[in-house]
Amino acid sequence: MIILPAFTFPNFNLYSTPLLVLVLQALLFSVLLIVKYSKNKNVSYLILSIILLLVSYQQICYTVGFMGWYDTYRTTKINYWLMPVSLVVAPMIYFYVRSITQSNFKFKKSDIKHFLMMLSLILFRVCIYIYDAFQPGFHETQNGVLKVAIDEKIIQPILVFLDFAVMLLYLAFTFQLFYNYRKKINQFFSNTYKLELNWVLSFLIVFSILFLYGSIQTVIDVAFISLSYTQQWWLNLLMAVSMLYIGVRGFFTDTGKLNTVKFDFNVEEKEVNLPNEKKKVSEQEIQLIDEYMKVEKPYLNAELNLSDLASNLHMHRSQLSQIINQGFDKNFNDFINEFRVNAFKEELKKGSHKELSLLGIALDCGFNSKATFNRVFRKLTQTSPTEFIKQLSLE
Structure with a gap:
C-alpha cells in the first residue's frame, strides 16, 4: 500500500x-x-x-x-x-x-x-x-x-x-x-x-x-x-x-x-536656424501681438495652440514663440491663460456671476474644464475665484 x-x-x-x-x-x-x-x-x-x-x-x-x-x-x-x-x-x-x-x-x-x-x-x-x-x-x-x-x-x-x-x-x-x-x-x-x-x-x-x-x-x-x-x-x-x-x-x-492634437514633436523644422531666432524682439512685434489678442480675442477658443495663433498672425510659430518668451517673459500657456483670467475678472466686475455660474463664465473665457480654471486662476492671482468675488464686494 x-x-x-x-x-x-x-x-x-x-x-x-x-x-x-x-x-x-x-x-x-x-x-x-x-x-x-x-x-x-x-x-x-x-x-x-x-x-x-x-x-x-x-x-x-x-x-x-x-x-x-x-x-x-x-x-x-x-x-x-x-x-x-x-x-x-x-x-x-x-x-x-x-x-x-x-x-x-x-x-x-x-x-x-x-x-x-x-x-x-x-x-x-x-x-x-x-x-x-x-x-x-x-x-x-x-x-x-x-x-x-x-x-x-x-x-x-x-x-x-x-x-x-x-x-x-x-x-x-x-x-x-x-x-x-x-x-x-x-x-x-x-x-x-x-x-x-x-x-x-x-x-x-x-x-x-x-x-x-x-x-x-x-x-x-x-x-x-x-x-x-x-x-x-x-x-x-x-x-x-x-x-x-x-x-x-x-x-x-x-x-x-x-x-x-495637431502637433508632432518630431516635425523636421530647423527652427534654430531661422533668422528670427537670433534677432532681438522689437517693440512693434510685441505691440502687434498684444493688440491682436485684445481686439480679436483668440484666447476664447479653448483649443487654441501656438500653430493656430501663428497662422492667424501670418508668422512662423518659432518666431511667435520667441516674441512671447522674450517680449512677454512667459511661455505660451501662461501668456494665453493670463488673458483668459483677465477676461474672467472683467466678467465678475460686470456682475455676470449673479446670472451665470463661475464655471460657465470660465468656459466662456476659453478654459476647457473646472480643474484647469481653478489651477490657473490660483497660479496667476494667488487667490481663488470665490475669494476674488469677496474682495470685489469690499471695494
Whole structure:
C-alpha cells in the first residue's frame, strides 16, 4: 500500500491570501487592457498590459511560496525560471511613456537591444536547465549542478547590481522624457490640463517608490541582516497593491488623447536656424501681438495652440514663440491663460456671476474644464475665484 504525503498546498493564510487576491485582480486588468488594445490599436494599452503581466508573474512566484508550494514540492524546478523582471519592466516603462508622448509610436527592430540582457539570461537558464536535467539525481533535488555552482554563486550576485542599475537608468531617462515633454507642451498649447500627463507622472512615481523600497530592502538583506521570507512580504504586498492601482488607472485613462492634437514633436523644422531666432524682439512685434489678442480675442477658443495663433498672425510659430518668451517673459500657456483670467475678472466686475455660474463664465473665457480654471486662476492671482468675488464686494 502506497501512502501519499500530506500536501499542505494551497495554504490560504494571512500572507498568501492578500497577495493572491490582488495579483488575480491585476491579471484581470491586464486582460482588459489587451481587449482595449484590440479595439482601438493604441499600443500604450498593450505595453501596460505586458508590464502588469511581467510583475504579476513575479508576484505569483512569491504567492505560491507563501501558499506552501516549495514546502510541499521540495524538488520543484521553479528557481530556474525566477527572473529579475526589472530587466524587462524598466525598458517597458520607458516605452510606455514614449507611446503616450509620441504620436504614431511603433516599435522598431533596433529596440530589441533594450531587452538583450533578459533574453541572454533566459537563454542561459534554458542551457543550464538542459545540462542539469541530464545529470544523475536531478529529479530528486531542487537545483541542479550548474544552477548551484554558476547561477547561484556567480550570476545571481551580478543580477542584483544589474537590476538596480537598469531600473535606475531607465527611470531617470523616462522622467527626463516626461519633464521635457511637459515643458515643451506648455510652449504650444493654452489648455494643458488634459495634456499634462498627470497619470504618467503618477505611474512613474509608483515605480520609483517600489524601486526605492526594494533597493533599501536589498541593502539591508545583503549588508546588515538576512531578511526572512515573511519580512520580505511587505515589498510583495506593496507591489501587488501598486499593480492593481496601475491596472485600474491605466485602463480608465485615455492615453490616446495626445495623438489627436495637431502637433508632432518630431516635425523636421530647423527652427534654430531661422533668422528670427537670433534677432532681438522689437517693440512693434510685441505691440502687434498684444493688440491682436485684445481686439480679436483668440484666447476664447479653448483649443487654441501656438500653430493656430501663428497662422492667424501670418508668422512662423518659432518666431511667435520667441516674441512671447522674450517680449512677454512667459511661455505660451501662461501668456494665453493670463488673458483668459483677465477676461474672467472683467466678467465678475460686470456682475455676470449673479446670472451665470463661475464655471460657465470660465468656459466662456476659453478654459476647457473646472480643474484647469481653478489651477490657473490660483497660479496667476494667488487667490481663488470665490475669494476674488469677496474682495470685489469690499471695494
